Amino acid sequence: MHRLVFDKARYVTRLEQIEGLSEHERAVLSEVTERYAFRANSYYLGLIDWSDPADPLRRIIIPSTEELGDWGHLDASNEHAFTKAPGLEHKYEYTGLLLVNDRCGGYCRFCFRKRLFMPENTEVVRDVGPGIEYIKAHPKINNVLLTGGDALLLSTKRLDRIIGELRSIDHVQIIRLGTKMPAFNPFRVIDDPGLLEMLQRHTRDDRKIYVMTHFNHPRELTPEALEAIGLLQQAGAMTNNQTPLLRGVNDDPAVLGELFNRLSYAGVPPYYVFIGRPTKGNHHFAVPVEEAFDIFESARARCSGLAMRARLVMSHTSGKIEVVGRTRTQTFFRYHRSAEPAKKLRFMAFESNPRAFWFDDYHGAVRDFVPDTPAESFGTN
């Protein structure tokens, strides 16, 4: 018999509620929480090693005065520009993003959407009707991502309604739920059989539901988290994991490799690894592109083939740009997805810049190749 969800993961929004912080830390960090939202829960706080000030899970959830720095932009990839209907982003031909929620099971301090948790946010709407109408009117959209915020922070009833509406649109083949709840609060899944029944009901042999998990560090893969993953899989969901590469969290090939391997053991293929967007207040999490590539490759070298499937990408304003390789003097990129269809799979070589944190920091393309067909591109690097 499961206890109530709130017993296991009690939400906290004030620094005074965190026993692991000293009076001084609470006083100093209050300036940060006045600027950027703070939320955590007792389950996740219980995973932190409070004797280690550099504990990676602490770094994920506990504010830091480094967030007060001026580096970066609140909307670093200009997502707002692709909002085509209230709560609906449409950047890539086949993909629609429904921003269904402006809350998460905790607020990651490195979040690139922290603007959504600010009082002036207007990008997330409660009424997804206009977004659904937009999707209906655009038959090229064959996959829809429910995100925000965290899709699993919606009630099961509301999720059921949204997924049901999407299922009634014939051209929507794939529905994805973006969530860090299996890491932040696995009891959201474990204690709600209704959620699992609902996912199962909407899963068809020819149309699965994808749950895009967000584990950043292997220590988040607790027995409870693994139980939640197993239940989602038993309900028919396809699970994949996405994570940014974060300084002080997973910027060590041994840690990242362990994360990839353990995810693969649980049947969760590592999907995208993101170079952190230059988001305001996130400088202390940023890893330069070329260093990130080296870490990523060393991590992959420790993995079995199934754990090696991740791609290292930047979600740039112009598209999803994969970092595909580097030599001592050059770094190679390819548009994995592009806002302009003509650039899709374009291959680019730039002079190396070890200080580059983002695509915009590269100048002087030494090679720029747009393939006629995807097949041609594979011979270019």
Ligand code: SF4
């Ligand atoms: S779970 Fe995702 S959306 Fe929510 S705070 Fe973390 S990074 Fe941001």
